[in-house]
Amino acid sequence: MEEGYAVLLVEGEWQSLEDHRGKIAYKKYGSGAFEIEELGELPSDVSLTPPCTPEPTFEERFASTIAQREAAYKTESDPLYMEWQYDGTAEAEQKWRDKVAEIKERYPLPTE
Template identity: 35%
Template sequence: MKFSNKDRKEHLFHYNENNEFTHDGIMNIRAHMGLPALCTVKALPTYAMETEKCYFINDEWVKTELFIGRNYWDENAKEMFIKSFPESMPEHYSLTKPPKPKKGFAVRLVNDKWKQLEDHRGKIAFAKDRDNDEKGNYQVEELGVIPNTHTLLEPEQFDSWNIELDVWQYDEARYRPYWAQTEKQWQQELLTKVEAELLFYAQDKQIPEIYSELRKTNYTEDEYYSLLGDRILLNEYVEQDDFPECGRPTLSGLI
């Protein structure tokens, strides 16, 4: 660097250790003396003081709105702070403060604008078509509107979706298979008990009266025939054309 052999006045632009402009002013420079550290005679570009700052990088002034200490918000509306210049910024961010999310919503940056998105994360979305495995229930993990194929309304066990009313309604056709299965289970359990009692009765008949205390049953002959009638009624019950709407048979009540 060549030094002047005369005293001179220079308009100096000062910057700090982060190369950020701090102030400027006129300074007397003695003959054969160089400039003070952390300053330059290169003029500062015009910039908006409220939203921009200037940095002296590679012997040039660079003006930027991404200055040290400035806050910004990432696409998830999380507030961040710039710690250095230049700093690697996320692909999507905003220098505008996001609005507060409304109840049931979350704020996200979409196409460089803040949007209120429905937030149902953690909830269960129920498939309106309960017989389609491909459209089954699922736990919501992403923001946004629930697809029209699902609803957040939880159905009862025998409900089906009413498209016209847009609600769950009790569906007798959905209940009937369950009802029939329940009745078959009741019939089978009771029939097994009746069969066992009939077998015990037949075995007890082989035991002489003198050893009657060894018998498992003490049915009379009429009660025995009543049990036989119960067996017939139970077998016929599940074979009725209108089963299970026909109703349970009236049994002897011995079992």
Template identity: 40%
Template sequence: MTDYPSAIPVCQLDENNFFVGMTSADLDPLEKQQHYLIPRLCVQADEPEQRTGFVPLWNKGKWNYVEDHRGEVVYLKKTGEKQTITALGKLPNDVTICVPLPFTEWSEEAGTWVDVANAAELRLQDKREKAGALARSQLLTSIELQFGKSKTDLLEIAERELTGDHLIKVRNAISEAQSFTLKNDDIWDFFTQTLYISADKLFALWEEAKLNP
């Protein structure tokens, strides 16, 4: 009489036949021959090889391997919106793992994010908006320290170089404003186009001025 083991290892699957892990099947006590009670969703097969980034799938009597990107962060090529992969299989064609930068769009030809047509303009505007505000005394002190131009000098330059609404807004800001922001077009144009302060120097001055009481 042959002695059969009381249990054998079997492969447990999920509802979609993906490998879950190993379990055991007990010998049928009512059968005299080698017969095991295979649990539901289990198959009698060798344990599949574990491959990084893949999940074994039981299909037609053998193991196939399906890509597993679950938990990975991807970005929609159309909008740059971030998403997390929840399903097994290859990555959809409309997503990428490349992180988009502000003011870019996806280029299928380049296989990466590329600048939109007016990216430089948009980045400059964004930087201006994020620069924050300065009290009038902070700004005027920094202008005088770095460029030797007092409040009186600035008013004289404005009167000489500007006209119309632009003159009125700049003159009133220098004389009366509680604070200044670089997102104000009149102030930005006065510093960069009338005083010929480069954008980089103006941003640097702005940050230094914030340190002045």
């Protein structure tokens, strides 16, 4: 038997049918993925190749980076800022400034 095929008795006759069972198929038009459960050819509107996802635009990358920075500021640098405001010491200010610089280095803004 040829690989990728299965033999099935259909109306008293043995037929060799394509076997894609267990594979993930993707709709060519629209969206959606599903697991193939039956023997036979793939429908014309289905592919085994996942759809291409377009590269994010500059604006999308910029917005994503800003969101990542904001989340890091909220959890990492804002508490240090509040500590500096309470303490008023140069050491506390430096800890806060160092954390802000670390976050900016971790999430650099896209340039193009």
